Amino acid sequence: MKKYIVYLVILAVGLLLGWILFGGSSKEETDHNHDAVTETNQMWTCSMHPQIMLPEAGDCPICSMDLIPVETGVEGLTVNEIKMTENAMALANIQTSIVGAMSSNDEDGMISLSGKIATNEENNAVQASYFDGRLERLNVSYEGQNINRGQLLATIYAPKLVAAQQELLTTTSLKKSQPALYKAVRNKLKLWKLSEKQINSIEASGKVRENFPIYATVSGTVAMVMAAEGDYVKQGQPILKVSNLNSVWAEFDVYENQISQFKKGQKIKVTTNAYPNKQFDAIISFIDPILNNSTRTVTVRTTLKNKENVFKPGMFVTGKIKSVTQAMEESLSIPASAVLWTGERSLVYVKTKPHEAVFEMREVTIGTRNGENYIIISGLENGDEIVTNGTFTVDAAAQLQGKKSMMNKSGGKTMTGHEGHLGMQETSMESKPNTVPMMDMELPEAFQTVFQTALQPYFKMKDAFVDSDVIQVSVLANAIVDKLKIIETNDLGKMEKAHISKSIEMLDAISSSSDLEKQREYLVVLNENMVALVMNIKELSEVLYVQKCPMANSNKGAIWLSSEKEIRNPYYGDAMLTCGSVIKTIN
Numbered sequence: 001m002k003k004y005i006v007y008l009v010i011l012a013v014g015l016l017l018g019w020i021l022f023g024g025s026s027k028e029e030t031d032h033n034h035d036a037v038t039e040t041n042q043m044w045t046c047s048m049h050p051q052i053m054l055p056e057a058g059d060c061p062i063c064s065m066d067l068i069p070v071e072t073g074v075e076g077l078t079v080n081e082i083k084m085t086e087n088a089m090a091l092a093n094i095q096t097s098i099v100g101a102m103s104s105n106d107e108d109g110m111i112s113l114s115g116k117i118a119t120n121e122e123n124n125a126v127q128a129s130y131f132d133g134r135l136e137r138l139n140v141s142y143e144g145q146n147i148n149r150g151q152l153l154a155t156i157y158a159p160k161l162v163a164a165q166q167e168l169l170t171t172t173s174l175k176k177s178q179p180a181l182y183k184a185v186r187n188k189l190k191l192w193k194l195s196e197k198q199i200n201s202i203e204a205s206g207k208v209r210e211n212f213p214i215y216a217t218v219s220g221t222v223a224m225v226m227a228a229e230g231d232y233v234k235q236g237q238p239i240l241k242v243s244n245l246n247s248v249w250a251e252f253d254v255y256e257n258q259i260s261q262f263k264k265g266q267k268i269k270v271t272t273n274a275y276p277n278k279q280f281d282a283i284i285s286f287i288d289p290i291l292n293n294s295t296r297t298v299t300v301r302t303t304l305k306n307k308e309n310v311f312k313p314g315m316f317v318t319g320k321i322k323s324v325t326q327a328m329e330e331s332l333s334i335p336a337s338a339v340l341w342t343g344e345r346s347l348v349y350v351k352t353k354p355h356e357a358v359f360e361m362r363e364v365t366i367g368t369r370n371g372e373n374y375i376i377i378s379g380l381e382n383g384d385e386i387v388t389n390g391t392f393t394v395d396a397a398a399q400l401q402g403k404k405s406m407m408n409k410s411g412g413k414t415m416t417g418h419e420g421h422l423g424m425q426e427t428s429m430e431s432k433p434n435t436v437p438m439m440d441m442e443l444p445e446a447f448q449t450v451f452q453t454a455l456q457p458y459f460k461m462k463d464a465f466v467d468s469d470v471i472q473v474s475v476l477a478n479a480i481v482d483k484l485k486i487i488e489t490n491d492l493g494k495m496e497k498a499h500i501s502k503s504i505e506m507l508d509a510i511s512s513s514s515d516l517e518k519q520r521e522y523l524v525v526l527n528e529n530m531v532a533l534v535m536n537i538k539e540l541s542e543v544l545y546v547q548k549c550p551m552a553n554s555n556k557g558a559i560w561l562s563s564e565k566e567i568r569n570p571y572y573g574d575a576m577l578t579c580g581s582v583i584k585t586i587n
Contacts, residue, residue: 044056044057044058044067044068044069045067045068045088045400054067057069068085068087068088068091069085077358078352078360079403080360080361080398080403080404081352081358081359081360081403082358082359082360082394082397082398082401082403083356083357083358083359084357084359084394084397085357086357088357089357092390092393092555093389093390093554093555094357094387094389094390094393094394095387095388095389095390096351096385096386096387096388097334097335097338097385097386097388098383098384098385099332099334099376099380099381099382099383099384099385099386100332100333100382100383110320110321110322111258111261111320111321111322112318112319112320113252113253113254113268113300113318113319113320113321114252114253114316114317114318114319114509114512115250115251115252115253115300115316115317115318115319116250116251116314116315116316116317117248117249117250117251117272117304117311117312117313117314117315117316117317118248118249118250118251118313118314119223119243119245119248119249119313120243120244120245120247120248120249120303121249123220123243123244123245123246123247124223124241124242124243124244125217125218125220125241125242125244126238126240126241126242127153127214127216127217127218127238127239127240127241127242128236128237128238128239129156129214129227129233129234129235129236129237129239130191130192130193130214130235130236131156131158131160131161131192131235132158132159132160132232132233132234132235133156133157133158133159133160133161133212133232133233134156134157134230134231134232134233135154135155135156135227135228135229135230135231135232135233135239136154136155136156136157136211136229137154137155137211137229138153138154138225138227138228138229138239139151139152139153139154139155140153140154140222140225140240141225141228141229142222142225143222143223143224143225144221144222145221145222146220146221146222147216147219147220147221147222147240147242148216148219149216149217149218149219150215150216151215151216152213152214152215152216153214153215153216153239153240154213154214154239155211155212155213155214156211156212156213156214156233157210157211157212158212161192161212162208162209162210164185164188164189164192165189165202165208165209166208167185168185168186168189168199168202168203169202169203169206169208171185172203186199193217214239216242218242218244219242219244220242220243220244220245221242221243221244221245222240222241222242222243223241223242223243224240224241225239225240226238226239226240226241227239227240243313245306245309245311245313246305246306246307247303247304247305247306248303248304248306248311248313249301249302249303249304250270250282250301250302250303250304250311250317250319251299251300251301252299252300252301252302252317252319253295253297253298253299253300254287254297254298254299254300255296255297256291256296256297256298257367259287259298261321262284262287262300262321263284263287264284264285264286264287265283265284266283266284266321266322267281267282267283267321267322268281268282268283268284268302268319268320268321269281269282269319269320269321270282270302270304270317270318270319271317271318271319271320272310272311272315272316272317272318273315273316273317273514274310274312274315275310280304282302282303282304283302284300284301284302284321285301285302285303286299286300286301287299287300287301288300288301293489293490294485294489294500294501294504295501295504295505296497296501302319316512332375332376332380332381332382333373333374333375333376334348334373334374334376334380334386334388335372335373335374335388336372336373336374337372337388337389337391338386338387338388338391339364339366339374339391340391340392340395340406345363346363346364346365346366347361347362347363347364347395347406348361348362348364348379348380348386348387348391349361349362349386349387349391349394349395349398350362350380350384350385350386350387351385351386351387354385359387359394359398360404361395361398361403361404361405361406362379362380363379364376364377364378364379364380365377365378365379389554389556390555390556391556392556392557393556393557441493441495441496441499441532441533441536442492442493442496443492443496443533443536443537443538444491444492446488447487447488447491447492447496448537448538448539450483450486450487450488451483451484451487451533451537452537452540452541453483454480454483454484455534455544455561455563457476457479457480457483458476458480458530458561459561459562459563460476461473461476461477461479461480462560462561462562462568462570463568463570464476465519465520465523465570465571465573466568466569466570466573466577467573468516468573468574470514470515470516470519473510473516473519474510474511474512474513474514474519475511477507477508477510477511478507478511480507481504481507481508481511484500484503484504484507485504487500496533499529499532499533500529500533502525502526502529503526503529503530503533506522506523506525506526506529507522507526509522510522510523510526520552520570520571521553523558523560523570523571524552524553524558524571527558527559527560527561528559530561531546531559531560531561534561534586535584535586540586540587542563543563543585543586543587544561544562544563544585544586545561545562545563545564545565545582545584545585545586546559546560546561546582546583546584546585546586547559547560547561547562547567547580547581547582547583548560548580548581548583549569549571549572549576549579549580550579550580551572551576551579552569552571552572553571558571559583565582567579567580567581567582
């Protein structure tokens with residue numbers, strides 16, 4: 001019995017020693033194997049290009065930045081919430097802010113408008129010829145020349161006036177016997193704007209004048225010369241158009257959704273690029289009752305006194321005006337950078353958990369734009385926290401995770417692993433639509449044909465941006481606008497019209513700006529609309545490339561079109577000429 005007890009004690013001691021010696025290492029090995037599995041399943045992405053998803057750490061194949069681990073274990077999230085790491089938030093410069101009521105005392109409560117100085121049509125006059133004849137001499141021959149009433153404008157040979165003078169001389173001898181006939185002849189000459197002094201001079205000299213002077217009947221500045229020496233002119237035919245610039249019009253474009261904010265008699269403050277530190281007070285005198293179909297704007301006009309000749313027709317001006325609708329303190333206001341716009345929907349990303357980087361897309365209804373802010377009509381509440389910088393990066397992360405996003409209303413599967421990497425390489429339109437947002441549009445064949453004529457000046461303008469040539473950029477932007485305005489938009493849908501309208505708006509802004517950085521800001525929005533349209537053209541005359549610079553647009557990324565595969569960055573020029581990549585090939 002004692003022998004069996006000894007055996008049992010030895011067995012128990014052996015088991016205890018075995019557990020001590022090998023049990024911990026077994027657990028350690030299990031933990032190690034678990035970590036290995038976890039590490040194997042770890043995916044890595046780029047904070048600047050969240051579409052990149054690789055199974056191991058390294059450099060981003062686009063911008064060469066260090067890849068960061070994708071956060072795992074996002075239990076507790078709703079079906080359309082996404083979670084980002086703090087590291088990714090910092091590297092992508094994602095910023096949020098709390099939605100608050102807009103104070104009526106804020107400067108941003110003012111609606112900003114862009115416009116131009118135009119001649120006051122009420123003060124315009126046309127200097128016409130009062131009889132048929134040939135212009136022997138034109139004393140005023142160029143625009144901008146100042147003229148005074150009574151100044152000699154031109155000398156004309158008028159056969160009918162020669163005959164009328166001869167008739168006057170004949171009836172002079174009959175003025176006592178036939179006073180009615182004599183008076184009728186004199187009145188006939190007066191109808192041709194001859195003065196009493198001129199008529200008396202002809203009668204006193206007894207000679208007929210072959211070349212007769214034409215004098216100015218108004219004072220002002222020559223706006224247009226409408227005839228030249230040697231021309232034969234008809235009675236009533238214009239010779240000069242004269243503008244009185246003692247007062248001018250400031251005409252502003254107001255978008256369709258802003259019309260309710262304006263009424264006649266409102267006060268408006270006007271500033272010019274020529275005198276940026278000086279404000280001019282004015283009152284709205286006219287609101288165009290007809291909407292411009294191509295730009296979806298109406299013209300709002302004010303009259304400015306100009307006795308000191310401060311305002312020049314064609315000068316760009318800015319107007320600031322208070323809203324006439326509901327009090328601003330009742331309106332929610334958010335930065336324009338927070339809004340993603342698809343042409344049909346306006347979207348923002350809301351931070352759903354105050355202490356975690358968890359976001360969810362929300363559709364909002366926007367009202368007027370006041371400066372750099374949008375008024376929110378519905379979709380947000382006071383106190384909501386939204387993404388105000390890096391919105392596109394958050395949206396890209398949502399697309400990758402199959403959540404609701406700008407281009408995906410219901411969510412769905414996205415690329416992962418090496419597929420995500422290949423998605424950033426050169427592709428055709430049929431390969432991977434997640435590379436570039438694709439919006440289906442119905443574009444008539446006539447539209448596609450005319451629109452393609454605007455691409456050649458567009459590519460030249462892109463090259464001018466590469467060369468940082470501000471003047472050439474402005475000229476080519478005007479050329480593109482001329483092409484786009486030919487397009488018949490009546491057969492287009494709402495989204496298609498919106499893209500054309502926004503393209504024209506941005507091109508006008510580019511052409512009117514002398515600041516290269518401002519022009520490049522407008523180029524970002526222009527390219528988003530141009531690319532969307534080009535991707536819906538069925539038969540392109542050449543292969544085009546959609547290219548993207550991740551550093552442009554304040555590190556949000558920006559795209560552009562190119563007819564060449566080689567990267568020549570229009571957003572930075574020589575500073576970062578080759579920064580970017582081809583993200584889609586359109587065949």
